[in-house]
Amino acid sequence: MKQRGLTLIELLAGLLMLGILATLAIPAFGALVDSQRRQDTAHQLASGLRMARSEAIVRSQPVIMQALENDWSRGWQVFVDNNQNQFRDDDETLLAENAGQRNVRVVGNSKVMTRIGFDNTGRLLNNANGTLAVCLKESAASHYQVAIAVTGRVNLRKEGFTRDPCA
Template sequence: MVVVLVLAILTTIALPSFKSVIQQSRLTTQTNSLVAGLALARSEAIRTVQASGLCPSSDGSSCSASWSGGWLVWDDTNGDGALSSGETVVRFQAADSNLTLSATSGAVVGFDSRGRRASSTDQSLSLQVAKCTIGATGLKRTIAIAATGSVKVTQGACS
């Protein structure tokens, strides 16, 4: 009986900590997947010597306005910055429903044939735990894509 009581107390103490570990792991995995998607879009643009992009998508075959379903990488053969019929979808990644992904400006992250952003402005994506307490540290990642095409990830507080 004493063993059960001690086990119950230890579980009560360890469970919140374990939840945080799971959230951190999901956030890291999804961040790495998104950074890999950006790297793939950039390398596709350089490899094919034509534009490519990454956009939000819920079905893997068309771009959408919301990042909640995931994202896709495609070869933008006509260079219009939008997924058109006949253009190849290179990869689709479903989003983790336990995380919230949003873009600060623009839905499409496009790259030109030199691997630079199709737009001359920087762009950033924010990824955080869905039910994150405002101000909680370590449960948000900001992925900044510079006009040069380089990507930088920073850790921050939930907002």
């Protein structure tokens, strides 16, 4: 009768090859996960800003998107600014909140360092446009930028940066 199956040596050789392939694939998989986190954060930022703008228009009140603990990397909150002080008080309506992602750094230029506000027409408060760059924590290279025009229009860019604010 013919034997069907693997010998112990064949099984160990197969497991060794599988281990070597897994060791080679793990760094590439980590880079893929980091890239996906950056892309997801950029899309969530743009979506949150668009939602804040539309809520300001619908409610005819200023709506603010503010970085958690003054750091966009930690996440952000979107709230209705009833008293128009551009800071969230306990009695103001929280519309959305988003937590930051591990290994992703978000840097705002000087005009949008910690908060972005929209007036009842959808324009930016203080007539100051800005850019939020999404990058890796350890890297100075930005792969995504969320640009906010004075008119309130939000644009997600993947290329064509004049300079890199993550540096």
